[in-house]
Amino acid sequence: MLVAAVIELLVLWAVLGRAALPGSQTQSLLRLQKLLGDPSALGGWSANTSFCSLPPSPMLNVSCAYADQSGTQTVILLQIVGDKLPITVRLPDDFSIITLANTLVKFPDLRTLTLVSLGIWGLVPASLDHLRSLELLNLSSNFLSGSIPDRFASLGSLQSLALDNNILRGTFPTALNVLPNLDTLQLSHNQIAGTIPSQISLFASLKTLDMDHNLLFGALPDSISNMRVAETISISDNFLAGVVPNLSRVASLRTLNLAGNQLGPSFPGLGQGLVSANLERNRFSDSIPDSLRGLSQLKLLNLSLNSIPGALPGWIFSLQSLETLVLDHNRLSGTLPSAVTLASGLRYVDISTNLLMGEVPAELRSGRITLHVEENCFSGQEIQLQQQQPQEYCLKAQRMIPRRWKGGVVAGIAGGVMAVGAAMALLLVILLRFSKRGKLKLKHAAATCANNSCADTASVGVPVELLHSTRYLAQSGTVGATGPNQCRVFSLLELEEATSRFSQGLLIGEGEYGKVFRGKLDDGTLVAIKCLVIDSRQEMKQLKAHLEFLSRIRHRHLVSLFGYCLEREKDGPQHRRLYLVSEFIDNGTLRSHLFKRKLKESLTWQNRLVAALGAGRGIHYLHTGVVPGIFNNDVRITNILLDHNFVGKVSDFGLARHPESESYHFHSFLLSHSFFSFFLSRKLATDKRDVYNFGLTLLEIVLGRPPTVDNPMAMKPKVQELVSSSSSVFRTEMVDSAISGTCSEDSLSTVLEIAAKCLSSDLTARPSMEDVLWNLQYAVQVQDQRFSGEYLEDSSGRE
Template identity: 50%
Template sequence: MARKHSPNTSCFRIILLTFFLCGLPCLSRALPATQIASLLRLAKLLENPTALSNWDPQTDFCNLPSSANLNLSCIGQTLVALQIVGNKNTVAVKPNIQTDSTQNNARLSDSFSSDELASALLKFPDLQILSLVSLGIWGAIPGKLDRLPSLKVLNFSSNFFSGNVPQRFSSLNNLQVLVLDNNALSGPFPEWLHALPNLEILQISNNMFSGGLPSNLSLFRNLNSLVVYGNFLTGSLPTSITHLQFVHTLSLSRNKLSGKIPDLSGLMNLQILDLGENEFGPEFPVFGNQLVEVVMKRNKLAGPLPSFLGKLKNIKVLDLSTNALSGSLPENILVLPNLETLNLSNNRLTGNLSFNLALSNSLTQLDISFNFFTGPLPHLLNKSWAGRILNFRKNCFTSRSQQQEPQSYCQSASTSLNSLHKRPNIAILVGIIAGIFALAAVLVILLVILVSSLRRRQQGANHGSSSCADSASLGVPSELLTQARYLSQSIRLGVLGAPLNRVFALHELEEATDNFSEAAYVGDGQLGKVYKGRLENGSAVSVKCIILDVKQDLKQLKSQIEILAKLRHRNLVCIIGHCLERETDEQQYRRLFLVSEFIDNGTLRSHLLNVSAESHQSLNWSRRLATVVGAGRGIQYLHTGVVPGIFNNDVKITSILLDHNFVAKVSDFGLGRLLHDSAKPAVNKMMPRTELDVHHRKMLLDKMDVYNFGLILLELVLGRPPTIEDPMAVTPTIKELDMLLLETVSRSDLVDPAIRTCMRESLCTVIEIAAKCLSDNPAERPSMEDVLWNLQYAAQVQDKVSGDFREEFPTYYLPG
């Protein structure tokens, strides 16, 4: 019997597996009475927000329709996802109106208890997603929520939580997303969060965290989104931030950080950089040309604009306003192909702009106001553009368009920025005042140091007499709780850290593939011909050429590609961009070129068949298990790691690619069903019609991927494709499967000779879970999570004896 792995004893593991197997035939959509009672209690504790107002004991919670304010998901007879959004937003109260009535309208009543809330939530022990947003919850975040070991996503944004983030959360080893934006949390940056091995997204913006960033940020090794804007952080940016190799979004704006920014050019995955409204400078930061958004407004950057800004081919937003940047404007910045917003206002830029100045077609907002530009106004700036905002006022252009300063004003500034025309006395006065303040600040610092020294001596003399009150945490005043805050715009998991979907021109792909030459041809993939190419920046890519039917909905197709390009996972082939082209000789067809990362070590099948002994290394049993566990993680991420899940991916063993480190990556996911009607799931006609609702259709899509994964596992055992009799049938027969289940596996001639020396228990576990995946009834097939649990157990059984290559398997599987 296949067994699941858990961190406890083997006896406990058997109990869990027995419960799972016995429960499969009698799966029910109804929650047990204890969980129904807890949901009703939860509604009462939250004072019945609108989304929960219709709940009663007869409510079928597992089949409630999802909405923007409510989403509940069940697996079997337990709740695994609880997402509630209320209307008690922290932005509803203005900071200058601080009355008890307005505060009570935004917060839950004084009788509310966050500890009771936690007690109600603990009745759902298998909870994986917990999101309680804008519900007016106040008090400390309850630390006992660490008793939810399966928790993957925790979102408490836009409430009134205060105090520290509970350090007990360091035991939530499965936590991937922690969102605590828009609260009143305080204390130092929660450095201990690096103990969470799977943490990928950390958002704690618009709180009251103070002190510096931790010096060992490199310990957050899997972090891809760090959003900490709107706090009271001070000090410099630690150099360890350059070791966050997976970081995609870095937002530290509206703090008091200062000093030189480390060289960020090594962060090849970084695409969104927001360091605005700090005190960085005067050196201009160095970063890579893959960035999509750069915000450095309201800092202390000085000197000329660096030349590398003209090489940011992917940049969409560049905001360098309100600094002390000087010199001329490199006009190649204005023609960057993807640039949409450029803000250089309130700087000290000088010189003339070319009358025939070119602007990028994608540029919609340009602001160069409050600089010292002179000469004639460029032709394009003097033109009215529908949908394009141009602001160039408060310069010295010889134009009556928008308000301009006289030429002499800017000429004086270009000669000496310290003696601005018409404002010399003001500049001198400002300098004198600044000097006085600086001197006063030095005296105050010396006085503080002296007083602190005296206090330390007194405390040293009276050490041991301090009371508990000396270390008590400070209460948060109601004025701070009612301050206006910005509501986070990136709460949803699918939106956080959205990567770029680059739109390539056809000539770029022709250059990359040497005009799609035979030398670049790799083979025929599931979706079309595949070519290897090399982009201008030197990175190797795979280019798939897909023929589209003329009836294809291009808008829907582009939207789907945009979603797929946002996915970043170790076991998924990363989609970089696409190109759409209409054939010139056959107008009824169009071509889609899908560009993704190039995986250089062939498919899993090629290694099993050992097609080329020179180029492909044969896989032993341990490595085969490590490979399918990696592929399974990628599929599970598609099912549960994104919202909504991506199902029916037509997974085949040829779509599992191996990189040079034998890490498995799933390719061709998500597009097959959209491109081909034939890829739609076949509905089992034997299933009762009453079960063909939305929930069960989703389950069928899930189980189709599980079925295909069972075929992959079977081929792993056989070393060759299994024989499928009558493949067009609703439930095709697999000849070898019945034989493997009936015979003694270790002696069977069916098993690949390369793995016959493996542990019998490990092999039996894989065969049995493969048989469950290939069950005729989709409802009886296990989830991908259960499949992975069994595979990890099989790998650990084998590894105890052989000590061969394996991945580090977590004790409890998490996608991502």
């Protein structure tokens, strides 16, 4: 019996021994836990943890395999996902990306490595090329910078590389085309610049290419049509221009997303297997081609915000698999067929903001689908609830034909490509300058960082084409992203020295809730110092995290926050005094420039539009360019500052006053335990509040005076009357006399129309900031064209 028990124990010991990790890998996992700041997913790890037996979860997964006949195991899969907090915080300044890489290479048999949303920062470590068995590498949603190392080309087993949502620069990673098994390349939401190389076709196994939201420019190479196994090509929100190559030869292509570029004017050939095609926000100006009839598997077609002219063919509603059709904001004209056949799966159609007339076919009005037809010239009682223009509006608009449509197409395209090329070349120079500054920032202290950041956000040398481009906003927000020590915690003594003990001679603004002083830091940096009273019951740790988050935001249309100082109030134990130290903008507020009539210095209509467009881009970036989006901003005309080039910048973002208090509260989701429910519902309310307030700003730049203070909604009927009125006398009475007679009818009407929509009492009827920006961009363009003569109006249409 004793012998049998001993044998059983020996067998058990042998089995347990075979399941053990080498000591070096156990120590490496524990070191990894420390390097990553002990994220909650790794809570409870110790030397006694049986790592290979940990139950997998979405946040953590460790898998092992036997290394050899010795019975020891080795880690082959390591997945760690950071805490899903409202704010993604970068790891501390003493974090070392080199130490992290040296720790990871201790797992030589690793096949899958996923480190997501952990705050990792630094250059992408080239030494990861030692992991020769690696099949999947996912380092997305961190703060990695630099370029993708060419040494990754030695990872012969690599199948998937995901580095999206970082701050990568450099150019397209052409060197990786030698990887025989690479089928997924996800690099979206970075700062990768340059052109897409012709060697793209050498990625023989690539099925998914995701380069959304980068700084790519130039034309798509013809060789992209030779990516014979590609299933998804997504390169939206870049600066691509020119004709799209014929993609009908890519028979495997299922998803195509080229939205938010400058592509056109002709439609690309599309393969019959395509399921989703998103070409919105480009420059396509050909009529809808008959070749789309053959796309029997197409479920989504989005061609909105282009310049597509001509009739809307009835067959487009009956494409066999179609579910969603989006054609709004084009130049579609004429009437729809009296009867149309709808695809069985069609559920959503948007043909709003075109030049369509006549009646809407009964099949579209049946209620079976969600239909948007507003801002056309349709007639009939059935569509009275959706705002329509008079028929004369569409007839006149059709006569307003761009010169390039009447002739000189080749010359126009060539000129456009040259102009875009020049602008992109200049942009690249700017980016290279930022890149050099970014490296310096990693070596300097906080004050120097703040000073450099101020320089980076100055509006010097930015091409007009980019100032007028809504696609520039998201990318420009991350240019000049800063290194460590970005958020400086000032002492009250430092601020007193910077402002000569808050001298009244340095007071530059005073409102109901605080004062603003001009100051000079000890390194010579000019700053604006705002003093606020906050509720001391707020969680200070979360408040400080929020301020650090705000200080990392860099966008040319947002006033940069350099740091803060917190002091207790002597007379109010429930309150604290918060000093915010921000970039100093030297040209005052937008409102102050509307009232300089005595000096004949009031802003021109063009300058007002550009200032509003800049501020709108800043607000849009807060909504969509950071995660999570920042809403409920204190959007008002006195918080829109102008730099020396009259470029608009939004100040005091991320800060909201409590409606029943004289103190300030920071975003409610910082204080809420139900963040995710808040996140899901916020777009129904909070962003629309910013849109409403921005509408008031648009109204004021037209009127030259503040709207009714007690009840801004009371101005809406006047705005709508301004939009629809053909009486020049009425408009003269309402529009600011400083701009009356200098702004084009089309430009003024566009601004008034979008302002009226912003002021809608129905939250769901208010436009998004994206829509507002496109309308403002159009207003700028038609104002320019009034004087440049780019548009010709048919003489028969003149009044």
